[in-house]
Each structure stands twice: as structure tokens, then as C-alpha cells.
Amino acid sequence: MVNQLNRRSALLLGGAAAAAAVSGPAAAQTGPITIGFSMAMTGGLGPNGKSALLAQKIWEDDVNAKGGMLGRPVKLVYYDDQSNPSTVPGIYTKLLDVDKVDLVIGGYATAMLAPAMPVVMRKGKVFIGLLGLAVNTEFNYPKYFVMIPSGPDPKPAFTKGFFEMAMAQNPKPTTVAIVAADQEFSKNASDGARENAKAAKLRIVYDKSYPPSTTDYAPIVRAIAATNPDIVVVCSYPPDSVGIVRAVNEIGFKPKLIGGAMVGPQNASMKAALGPMLNGFVNYDFWLPVPKMNFPGVADLMKKYQGRAAAEGVDPLGYYMAPQAYAQMQVLQQAVEATKGLNDDKLADHIRATTFKTVLGDVKFGKGGEWAESRVLQVQFQNVKGNDPAQFKDTSTQVVVDPPAYASGKLIYPYDKAK
16 A cells, blocks of 8 residues: 555645645635544454544544534545554655645554654654554653553553452462563553563463464464463454454363453454353453443444444444544544644643543543543453344443443453353
8 A cells, every 4th residue: 555655646746736836825724624544444453443434434524514623624534554554654654745634643553553653753743543552652752642541551551450350359360371462552461461460479371472473373372271370361453362262262271360451352243253252251441331431422422333334334333443533533623623723732732731521531641642540441251142243232241340430240250150
């Protein structure tokens, strides 16, 4: 895709120059406000990326139906990054230098946000990412913000509840295995898992990564099982999550607790495909339809999303991506309207100082552009039967077990009892 973009660049640049010659300040002020980003629409992250994109398009429709921003319509400009980090710098370079978008936002996932950072930093652009874990730890960019409820200490936040629940059992576990994909998100999540294991005084008996190109996970699961860990933390991306869940079931591996930081099983289509194989797994999530998460506007969003999901060919429920992606756009919108302009410095100052009203409730950003407070859920799959996605519409099969403030049921422990 980047090669295709590069081949078109000269023509597009020429077209942009011609357009500039015939358009004046008045046209610039009345044309649409353009918001550019990359999005994973194909590849391993594609199912979640397309779900996010539908929510962003719903936001675009909602805003334009009310007159747009600053009296101008809004227009989303996006390209498929193919779940491939190497495409991302070229996409953002094109958006800023050729398309000359007014604003940019981050695409989906840690591995796609990190390679965009040098480009947006050189341009001094505000950058609100989507579900990126600890991306700004390396860059310390003051105009970076992220829509993910991992909070001010993001790396351990993903598995903190997982470890706390494990250590509340009697007898307490004493050993842990940590397995992670060799890519950005999983590295950060596994760093946090090690912090949590150390705090819990657990002995790490297995701690290895695997290449993202892995297709056979049975040898990995057998190697973990050979160390006989009490609990297992898995830090994986969607294709690996499927492979690991299948391998655990096929081999009959039964630690006392397993899961933690697996991307993918939040998606309704993946849940349906795996079906009862998910029973017993405990994994993070960010939003589910529990009463205490019925924030203003979220029910209306989910109704619109689910009404369009089939035609768009995306996750039929949208619980994981839609609220996060819509809230990402709400933050940008509210900052633009409050500052009455598109100045990135003013937008960043406002975002740092403000509590935003979103479909995820009140959102305030803190250190490094992360959420000021953590709100990561731990969910256990229980009583999943067959492969009908409708069974995941409520929380009867995906039980929120942590934190207590949002819990919808109790943890079944050990894992074998939930099978």
C-alpha cells in the first residue's frame, strides 16, 4: 500500500498545488474539517479495526447532522495500514504532506501507533491514539493522548486485576508462566505482568516470547505445561489468541488461572468461533453492558452500531471497539469546539486540563497522555455453549469479575471447574 501511495504522490502533490491556486481563505474556512488516520482494515487486526472505523463513521454522521464543527462539516480521511507497522509512517506522511488534513488521530493498536509517532511529532500535531499500551513511554510527547483505560501506570494495569484475583485464592498460587508475542503491545503487557508477579512474590517458571509469524502454538503450550505453573499470563494479538486457546483445549492443559492480556477474545465473531473453548479463560476487557457502565450516550451508540454492523461486515456487537473509538472522536470534537479552532498547541493544552464527557463516562488524561485513572475489567468466560454470537450480547457468558465496582458475577477457580 505504501508503494501505491508513493507512486501517486507526485500526481497528488500536483493536484494539491493546483487546488491551492484556485482556492482562497474563504474556501479554506467553509470546506470540511479533515481528520486523517490509518486504520487496520485487513490483516490480523482488521476485525477490530473495522469495528472501530464503523463507530468513527457513526460519529462523523452524528456531528454532521448537527452542523459539523465550527460551522463546517467534518470529513474522515483514512487508509488501510493492513495491520503492518511498516505502512504507517508513509500513511501519515501522505495525510499531512499530500492530503494536508487539518487534524490527525491515531489508528488502532500499540504496534500501529508507535511507528506514527515520529511523523506526527515532527509536525507538532495533537495525536489521540486508540487502544495503545504505553506507547508514549518511549517518546514522552506532550501532545499525545490515548483512548485506553489502562491509567497512569499502563504496563501492569492490563494484568493487575488478574494477579489480584489469583492471590485472593486459598491456597495462593506460587508459580506463574508468562508468554508473549514478540511485538510492541505484548512486550509492554508482559513487562507489566513481570512487575505484578514480583509484587505478588510469585516465582516465574516460564518467560518466553514467540514470533508474530507463528502458526503452530501446540509446542509453545506444551513447553509451558511442562513447567507446571499455577497461573499463566498470555500476552497475544488476535491470530495468536485463537491459536493458543485452541492449543490449550486440544492438549488438555489446565492451570489454575489462564489469560490476562489476550487481544481478540473481546470480538464477538472470535468469541463465537471459539465457543466453549473459551470457558474458564480470564481476560481483560474495557466495556460491557453492565448497569454501572451504562454511561450517557452509549446505549444510543450501540443501537446505531449494531443496526449497521451486518451491512458493514463487522463485529455484530461492537462492545470492545465502538465505545473507545467514538469517545476518541468526542474528545477531539470537544477540544476543537472549546478552543474554537484547530491549533494543535491550544488543543493539547485544553485536552491536558479538561475532563471530557463521553460514551465511556468522564475521561481525564494524566501522565504521558494516559487516562488519569485505570478502569481495566477482567472478564471470565462461563457457560459458553455452541457458537451462536447472540449468547454474548449480555454478561451471562462473559462475567465481569474485577474490579468489584463493575463486577457482574464471581470468579470460578480453578480454571478446570469452569470447563
